[in-house]
Amino acid sequence: MPSRTPPVAPAAIPELLGNRYRIERLLGVGGMGAVYQVRDLLREQFNDPQPTVALKALNDQFAAHADANALLYAEYALTCRLHHPNVIRPYSYHIDPASGRAFMTLELLEGPALDQIIADHPDGMAWPALQPLAVGLLSALAHAHDAGVLHGDLKPGNIILSTAGLRLFDFGLGRGCRGPLQRLPRLSRRLAAWTPRYAALELLDGEELTAAADLYAVACVLYELASGHHPFSRLTARQAMRMQQETGLQKPHGIPKPVWRELRTALAFDPAARITSVAALLEAFRKGSKTGWPPAVRRRWQPAAGPPAASDQSDRSRLDAAMKAFFRSS
Amino acid sequence: MNWSSCSQTDPGNQRRHNEDAILALQDSGLWAVADGMGGHRNGALASRLIIDTLGALELTGNIDQNQRRVRQALQQVNRRLTQDMTQVQGQPAGPVGSTVVILLATANRALCLWAGDSRCYLWRQQTLHQLTRDHSLLQQLIDRGAVTGTAAASHPGAHVLTRAVGAHDHLKLDSVAFMTQPGDTLLLCSDGLHRELSPAQLSSVLEHQDSSSGAAQLVSLALRGPARDNLSAVVVKISAGAS
Known part of the structure; x- marks a missing residue:
């Protein structure tokens, strides 16, 4: 990822993001990001029967770069352009105010890869x-x-x-x-x-x-x-x-x-x-x-x-x- | 048999982050310790992935069926951390992985699975038994008789692991199965703890601990030393009675 700003150590990913998404479980780790199962407290407040969603955030070495948030946004934007029953549904993109960490929420996929x-x-x-x-x-x-x-x-x-x-x-x-x-x-x-x-x-x-x-x-x-x-x-x-x-x-x-x-x-x-x-x-x-x-x-x-x-x-x-x-x- | 368990993990005295992860699911008869490795806190992701994957398993079969499910799940984690991991050019390509030690228990049987140097000890009838054998260069040197335990410990590569989840394309887990007895106490721990405490110190705590404080006592005792590494302990006490 291009960056002219020296990387600085990012804050660790908090267990509660955006005062709304509470991490329940780590689902997967990739070369650049990690995907968690999270509980959406807003959905839960309104008794949504499916309050859990997936949340993706960049790993620490990528989150440290100045344009990390833009990189994750690009993934979100690309996914948003797709409307197909066999493509994951993205929900939202946020930046956690406390940690400055960007994350996106997505449809939670339950089943074998x-x-x-x-x-x-x-x-x-x-x-x-x-x-x-x-x-x-x-x-x-x-x-x-x-x-x-x-x-x-x-x-x-x-x-x-x-x-x-x-x-x-x-x-x-x-x-x-x-x-x-x-x-x-x-x-x-x-x-x-x-x-x-x-x-x-x-x-x-x-x-x-x-x-x-x-x-x-x-x-x-x-x-x-x-x-x-x-x-x-x-x-x-x-x-x-x-x-x-x-x-x-x-x-x-x-x-x-x-x-x-x-x-x-x-x-x-x-x-x-x-x-x-x-x-x-x-x-x-x-x-x-x-x-x-x-x-x-x-x-x-x-x-x-x-x-x-x-x-x-x-x-x-x-x-x-x-x-x-x-x-x-x- | 009845089980009661307690667990504790701590970053130690010198590390800011804890890359150990622990699991204590008493109702499922499943306990585990994982000690992550890898730069940029990736070790913490690896150990957490193992623990969260194990924690999500539905272990409703007998101990052999449960063992198969655990092995399958760990093979999948291993595959994703090795041959199917996305590689980023220009980023450090160091290993991202984790040791793991798992205890599965049913009414009167137990099974320990492990890879790496996280350990399982059994305290039975006033004797401490180390059930696991480290997958490390140090252990290999000792096994070959090339050096004594003391000399091997000072070998520069002594603590290099020879097995871990994420270390090789195919994960090899060791296992030991045994019958449990009332009064048994089992300890799962990361190397941060067993390097800090002597067998005598471990025995002393396991002998006197009650069912809710053993893990905290062990970690607390280890923190009195240098505690350069993360520390984790899971203590499982077995007593007579319907499970």
């Missing part, structure tokens, strides 16, 4: 369960890209299968790629950040975040869901390319061939060879394969009654069914 689901399915998810998750995730990302928002840190831990459905979250490394959103503060190239196993080769080489980099990351996540393991194990894209791991990639069992063609293209190390898009991958997952699904499986995923639903509604039904199946089995 995809890293847990992957761990629970060491041989990969079967296609009927995988397909609705993939469609939900890809449609969320396609929506973000359509809105001019790049994510920048797609990985299983940033996707939760909540009781309300799949949610993509943490746009902390995101950036606006079109229009006024591009003027929001963001991490400079000098202080680039990524999760090594999900960062596209060009990001590791210091290039700007692009939709193609998000595509590579989401393809890694989808491959991992389908097979139970990361396409290149613990290697970064650079290490895997040097070891020519791309040539040995195996189609995960159960993925229809047309879907695999798109997914494999999305996993290309060279961005110029990544000649597909999130929208094309989404379309491939939506269609599956007429020959790839046994008839019994196709019938199982038809809507219970009425005419064939529009694709989004159909996806929602599949996602609901997959979630129910997952929670029954866990």
